[in-house]
Amino acid sequence: xxxxxxxxxxxxxxxxxxxxxxxxxxxxxxxxxxxxxxxxxxxxxxxxxxxxxxxxxxxxxxxxxxxxxxxxxxxxxxxxxxxxxxxxxxxxxxxxxxxxxxxxxxxxxxxxxxxxxxxxxxxxxxxxxxxxxxxxxxxxxxxxxxxxxxxxxxxxxxxxxxxxxxxxxxxxxxxxxxxxxxxxxxxxxxxxxxxxxxxxxxxxxxxxxxxxxxxxxxxxxxxxxxxxxxxxxxxxxxxxxxxxxxxxxxxxxxxxxxxxxxxxxxxxxxxxxxxxxxxxxxxxxxxxxxxxxxxxxxxxxxxxxxxxxxxxxxxxxxxxxxxxxxxxxxxxxxxxxxxxxxxxxxxxxxxxxxxxxxxxxxxxxxxxxxxxxxxxxxxxxxxxxxxxxxxxxxxxxxxxxxxxxxxxxxxxxxxxxxxxxxxxxxxxxxxxxxxxxxxxxxxxxxxxxxxxxxxxxxxxxxxxxxxxxxxxxxxxxxxxxxxxxxxxxxxxxxxxxxxxxxxxxxxxxxxxxxxxxxxxxxxxxxxxxxxxxxxxxxxxxxxxxxxxxxxxxxxxxxxxxxxxxxxxxxxxxxxxxxxxxxxxxxxxxxxxxxxx
Numbered sequence: 001x002x003x004x005x006x007x008x009x010x011x012x013x014x015x016x017x018x019x020x021x022x023x024x025x026x027x028x029x030x031x032x033x034x035x036x037x038x039x040x041x042x043x044x045x046x047x048x049x050x051x052x053x054x055x056x057x058x059x060x061x062x063x064x065x066x067x068x069x070x071x072x073x074x075x076x077x078x079x080x081x082x083x084x085x086x087x088x089x090x091x092x093x094x095x096x097x098x099x100x101x102x103x104x105x106x107x108x109x110x111x112x113x114x115x116x117x118x119x120x121x122x123x124x125x126x127x128x129x130x131x132x133x134x135x136x137x138x139x140x141x142x143x144x145x146x147x148x149x150x151x152x153x154x155x156x157x158x159x160x161x162x163x164x165x166x167x168x169x170x171x172x173x174x175x176x177x178x179x180x181x182x183x184x185x186x187x188x189x190x191x192x193x194x195x196x197x198x199x200x201x202x203x204x205x206x207x208x209x210x211x212x213x214x215x216x217x218x219x220x221x222x223x224x225x226x227x228x229x230x231x232x233x234x235x236x237x238x239x240x241x242x243x244x245x246x247x248x249x250x251x252x253x254x255x256x257x258x259x260x261x262x263x264x265x266x267x268x269x270x271x272x273x274x275x276x277x278x279x280x281x282x283x284x285x286x287x288x289x290x291x292x293x294x295x296x297x298x299x300x301x302x303x304x305x306x307x308x309x310x311x312x313x314x315x316x317x318x319x320x321x322x323x324x325x326x327x328x329x330x331x332x333x334x335x336x337x338x339x340x341x342x343x344x345x346x347x348x349x350x351x352x353x354x355x356x357x358x359x360x361x362x363x364x365x366x367x368x369x370x371x372x373x374x375x376x377x378x379x380x381x382x383x384x385x386x387x388x389x390x391x392x393x394x395x396x397x398x399x400x401x402x403x404x405x406x407x408x409x410x411x412x413x414x415x416x417x418x419x420x421x422x423x424x425x426x427x428x429x430x431x432x433x434x435x436x437x438x439x440x441x442x443x444x445x446x447x448x449x450x451x452x453x454x455x456x457x458x459x460x461x462x463x464x465x466x467x468x469x470x471x472x473x474x475x476x477x478x479x480x481x482x483x484x485x486x487x488x489x490x491x492x493x494x495x496x497x498x499x500x501x502x503x504x505x506x507x508x509x510x511x512x513x514x515x516x517x518x519x520x521x522x523x524x525x526x527x528x529x530x531x532x533x534x535x536x537x538x539x540x541x542x543x544x545x546x547x548x549x550x551x552x553x554x555x556x557x558x559x560x561x562x563x564x565x566x567x568x569x570x571x572x573x574x575x576x577x578x579x580x581x582x583x584x585x586x587x588x589x590x591x592x593x594x595x596x
Contacts, residue, residue, distance in 0.1 A: 023050025024168035029097035034058035044187045049162030054145040062113040065132040068122040103127040105148045111141040126151040174215045175261035181211035229324035241286035243278040243573045252286040270318040274325035280577035330569030410558035426585040434574035441542035454503040455485035462498040462510045470518040539575040
């Protein structure tokens, strides 16, 4: 078989298949070039989702005629001045973007260096390069890409509808905008403005948070925890959203390495691990993480699209991300997202609007009973027409607890499931099972960290029949379970005997707990590390050992639960990621009744 060199135009089209997957890919490459050129303002215009036209205009350093001619040649770049591929300090460096785009489109570049008397323009059509000629243009560069993929018609079949391609371009610009808050970005679809990000100035962290909030939404700043951690020269900054401030997909996870937006599996996996037991499995956290690492310990030359990176010490980076996020979540304590109140009000509004009285009237007996129940507070006397019999005043609810506590003072228990507490400026509704589940889990974890989980022996050891395979699995993990205070051993074929249980579980259902643990060990197998298995087992134990819905609590017990929540990390959500409480401000309640 004859080996030959491929024609340059064909080589460029092959490269284009890796670099330019869709219009958003071309936008990314062109905007990164503008950022590398020192632009402070970048304007992007798309027509038909970028297929008909992509225009990127910047006020960067610009190029002269000779620079234009070189810019569209393969592997011509100004970003590796000393040919060092180890310490890359620019977003682009391969010198493939412009020639690749030009090989599958009609490309025109017009540029003028700062201080130059005139601008120059160069056209490339399907890889065929023209000659630079004088043009009129202010300082900076404008790149126009027309008829993308006209030279490779088969590629057009893979493009989505214009609105979908536009959405991908918006996402690209938003991510680059987060990494560069001092640069102004705008995106228009024909004559319609789609995105406008004003340049943020002032203190760096505040400017970056303002840009992130402009993209994610104004609620993000109120529901995010600041991160700032450093280990062995690797620094992590940014914001991690509260677990109750989450999304149905992972699209709101913004990850950056040295100012470069990435979709790296290591970083994504670290984020998932950090939120492992505070978020439901089908929900995703909202984060904006910025990693600053020495250029020589990260390889950004893994793929032409540069969305993946490789770290020299992947374990260090993963540990830094997981540790920083978990520390911030633990420090947040019982805090839940402010959007929970909005969601609760929305649910209340929806239910109240569909369940109004209409023509139905409550029976007189129900009215009399309701008023009679309020007699100790004088309402019966205020309605003498009902002729209710006088009643002796009953004991008023306990009011000795200060309502100025963060979670207030317990005032009632509804349906033996929900605690209602009064705060200084509103009320809090607590799911007693979800809250206590978190408290038990953190108590077990604390015991594990200290090397001694308090346990209590059973007066009568409990024999649990399971089947041979399940019993063998439990017996095989007896040592791990003992670390959590659960003492069991094999008891003949197909059974185990439980002699000790963690003290935090109280009088839980031992049979059910052991059966659930056997099922989970079968599901995990040996795929989880020991620490992860212990955490998962602890979560299962906490679920079984917590106060169940349907249990009546005294006022003292309710207040004790509230105080423990305030002092316990991660108590804003249960082990499954559900919120443990919802706070409503007095102003929110007044809105329900039209008072404001």
